[in-house]
Amino acid sequence: MLPAASSMMNASLALFDPLGIGRASVDYWRDSLERSVLYLDVMRQRGNQYLEHMEQTKPNVLGFESEVLLDGRDLPRPVNYELLRILPPAGIEVDLQARPFVVVDPRAGHGPGIGGFKPDSEIGVALRAGHPCYFIGFLPFPEPGQTVEDVVDAEIAFLREVIARHSDVSEKPMVVGNCQAGWQIMMAAALEPELFGPILIAGAPLSYWAGERGKAPMRYTGGMTGGSWMTALAGDLGAGLFDGALLVQNFEKLNPANTLWDKQYRLYANVDSEAERYLQFERWWGGHVVLGADEIQYIVDNLFIGNRLSTAGLSTRDGRRIDLRNIRSPIVVFCSKGDDITPPPQALGWVRDLYADVEDIYAHEQTIVYCVHDTTGHLGIFVSGSVSRKEHTEFTANMDYIDVLPPGLYETQVTERAPSGEDAAHIDGDYLLEFTPRDVADLDEFVQPNEEDDRRFATVERVSQINLGLYQMLLQPWLKAVMTPEAARWIRRMHPIRLAYKLYSDRNPLMVPVPVLADRVREERQVAAQDNPWRMAESVASDHISSSLDAYRELRDSLTEKLFMGWYGQPWLQTVAGLGIGGEPLRRRPGIEPEHRRFVDNRQAELCQRIDQGGGHEAVMRALIYVLGGAPSTDERNFQRLKATRAELEPELQLADFKALVRDQFFILKLDRKRALAAIPTLLTSCSNAEIDEHLEHLEHVLAASGPLAEGVSERLEEVRGYFAEARPAPAPKPAAAAPAEEAAPVKAASVKKEAPAGNAPSTQKKPAAKPRARKSTADKSSDKE
Incomplete structure (x- = not known):
């Protein structure tokens, strides 16, 4: 702020100094004249660049070999x-x-x-x-x-x-x-x-x-031209080809301030430093190509309007x-x-x-x-x-x-x-x-x-179909009969955008002295100071011109939107177009169709059968998704640690298989979370205590990547720890103390009887039966916790 204020003050003081204002005027006059010459030379280079680019068989602006x-x-x-x-x-x-x-x-x-x-x-x-x-x-x-x-x-x-x-x-x-x-x-x-x-x-x-009222003016273009018949007309005038310069022209009309003034003034005001960037961009912006008439008609009918x-x-x-x-x-x-x-x-x-x-x-x-x-x-x-x-x-x-x-x-x-x-x-x-x-x-x-806006655009689609049909019946046969490729090529060459490039090229005899003058100016260039009062006045005038063009754009877009909404919102026009009140929804979502519902039901049935299928990898991924699933967000740190740990534990698992694993476990949790979590001990049945500890350590390592765990995440992690603990094999029973001599004999006798026929075997064996009862008790306790 201080340098700018100082410059303004110096400029104001210079206006009251006759010698100062005279010197500033001469400096500005010379600088503006030199900038004008250099600006014309850049435009000349732009024209030459355009012609050279268009003469190439395979032009492109790739910056790489x-x-x-x-x-x-x-x-x-x-x-x-x-x-x-x-x-x-x-x-x-x-x-x-x-x-x-x-x-x-x-x-x-x-x-x-x-x-x-x-x-x-x-x-x-x-x-x-x-x-x-x-x-x-x-x-x-x-x-x-x-x-x-x-x-x-x-x-x-x-x-x-x-x-x-x-x-x-x-x-x-x-x-x-x-x-x-x-x-x-x-x-x-x-x-x-x-x-x-x-x-x-x-x-x-x-x-x-789609679009927001007051913005996105391009979506009204089809309605304001009466539909796609104008596209068909442009294709017929091109003898089956559509000039891409017409599309570029539509883009430029969106922002007249930039197209007509800002872009050019930015070059003029900074011609000593801006020329290279300007020419580089114009090489692409002016590289107009041609589309097939059938291509652009398909695009406009099915995408832009349909x-x-x-x-x-x-x-x-x-x-x-x-x-x-x-x-x-x-x-x-x-x-x-x-x-x-x-x-x-x-x-x-x-x-x-x-x-x-x-x-x-x-x-x-x-x-x-x-x-x-x-x-x-x-x-x-x-x-x-x-x-x-x-x-x-x-x-x-x-x-x-x-x-x-x-x-x-x-x-x-x-x-x-x-x-x-x-x-x-x-x-x-x-x-x-x-x-x-x-x-x-x-x-x-x-x-x-906005349902009302959708009805208006649907009306545009119907009107477009009517107008296109009339054009194809009444005018198109005549145009196709008279248009020749040579005439179409001449029309393309005379397009205002293309012509602007050529007029400033070396092919225009009036541009012959420009490069000579530009070289002389560069040798003796004298730049006016930034705090020159006339230079600052020029900048202020430029801002006013740009603001005026912006005001024009806003007024134009506002009037266009009002006209579009008013005309295509007429009930009689919508009725004539076959979109009367009480008709079918204009955007019938494909998701409500019967075949889609059958697809969803079949997918759910398939996943239900896989809830308790898998091993330790499925258990870890299911637990991880459950713990993170309720978190408000996740970031790349989780994945980086997960990827690193996965590389250590499962180096043979490809990313595609890992992706399938993630998706399957995600769907299973979404389908039936309670059953999916209860099945974690089943998935870990084949794992030893050491493997279960390793899986749990892997899980906690990944969860720690984003910093301290939120309260809800910590609670879900504790719940998962309970399922992992439940999966641990029950400890082996401690060996009984040595029995007295008189009690040892019946046990030995019983073991001898073990070889006898089934009918003589003991009716129960209490110790082996204790394990399932203990595991069932743990499962019941976990169920109560759930």
Whole structure:
């Protein structure tokens, strides 16, 4: 505060000094002129970079060397995707026995490579952790006839290739999908769940009707354009191709202050230091690609407007139902409150659509983890270096922990770890990843479901179908007849976004003197002082312009929302669309269907038969889950100690088997906790006293990882100790004292009679019968305690 106040005071005093204001004016005039020349030169470089990038056969912005392993154009149904292996940079060692890491890039108008854009990226994080890394990217133009289903099948083929290359690794690949790639890999995982390890979807929209009033203006776009007929029109004007620049234009319209002013002024104001960063980002932002008309029509009809992915309403051409409940891998949803393209309601709403409650998630053996960032924007979720160093680093470091989390819904938070402490060795990196169990109802804080809004969006879907049908009948045949590939190419080249890059390139004769002037300016550059009154006035004026554009955006979005709600909320329009009052629920949850209930009942019956089956490992895991199950949260320290101790006691047990063990015992406890706990002594029957002590020590060692035990946890631990004590074999009876001579003879005679026929044998043998009575008494005592 003091330097800023001092600068303001100096600037104010300079205004009353004629010589000072004259000197400041000359300095500012020269500085602004030089900045203008340098700014034009950066824009010229941007244009040249754009043209060079677009002329490449396989353009991408990957910051790592790579090699092509599988080309999607060679598949039975060709697509413009390819599988790349990332070559580790010098100084980074990769463990080929570690779980493979696959990043799928979003194809939403921009070129590929954003997941490995710079060293602090998703790929960079995985490489530093020692994982073999693969990248699924794409080419600028689609293959003829390519569909969304073909792309999904190609990604499945790519994952099979990755798994085949690491056949000796038991863990399946961790897959990361950014933005559009998120819902794409979710579709693939629903069709082939056995190929996927943990799935991380970052900024990926899956529930398009969801949103908070006053935010998420993109969800109104379909309704304000009358449905998807505009998408079909754009595809026909492109002669079967859809220009990705149109999607980029939609993104830029969301924040006019940044698009029209802030981004450019930031470069102009700091042109000496900002140029490199600006050009690096523009290389990706301006790398526009093309989508097939059939692809984008499928996306808009089924996802953006139809919202069918989050309600299991999609089927493949061969009749397979795309149901996200089929996914068996843990799903990590990473979103942000500062994201206006994929706000938290659209990233998390699918959970609420598919599951009635958390018990439904248990029944499907699914683990869903969500993390909501407070401030970062859409691109920051998978581009920001600070996010990569924190959230993505923790997700990568703890993927094994996430993989063995019991089924359920969890919210995760990343906090700074203590600088030192006894369990510092059990935390990877500089942060601590903590998981808190949640219920589906807890998502309402972010999703904010609204039945009236759902009815409006359902009306949009019906209106869209009507308008699309009319367009396909009346206009589409004429456009297809007259449009040629050459005309479509000319239209793409004349798009305002593409044209802006070309006009500032060396292909424009007016830009010829700019590089010469820029070189001269750099040689004699004189920067105006930061406390120059005119420089400060410029900054104030910039803030006013930005605020004005923000005010325009808020007014525009508010009017758009009111118009949308008012028009599509008309009862007569909803009735005409077939959505009259008293109709069926608009979001019929798949979980209420009869076949789903039968699945749940069969699963429960199967687990009931396995309650008393197993051994010491099952007993320890069951006890651990029970003790921790009532705790408010758990974190990575529990898993690190559990993993370390497991490596000592069971080095042959693979992580996949360990995961199955955790899940089975979790379900058994959920099904019938009382019977499951009572069966612990039965599970330990084959263990010796030393083995039981070792199992109990293992259990207590894991529980101590998170510090002092809470009161409830301590009580459950004491209860578990009682079950372990009950399992100990009863001590052997002490030998009787030597009997007098006259009493010894009958015992000897009895032992002689033992060889006689059964009818002459003694009717009872009291001492052997004492053991079962003693054990039964202990069991009864434990039952009373319960």
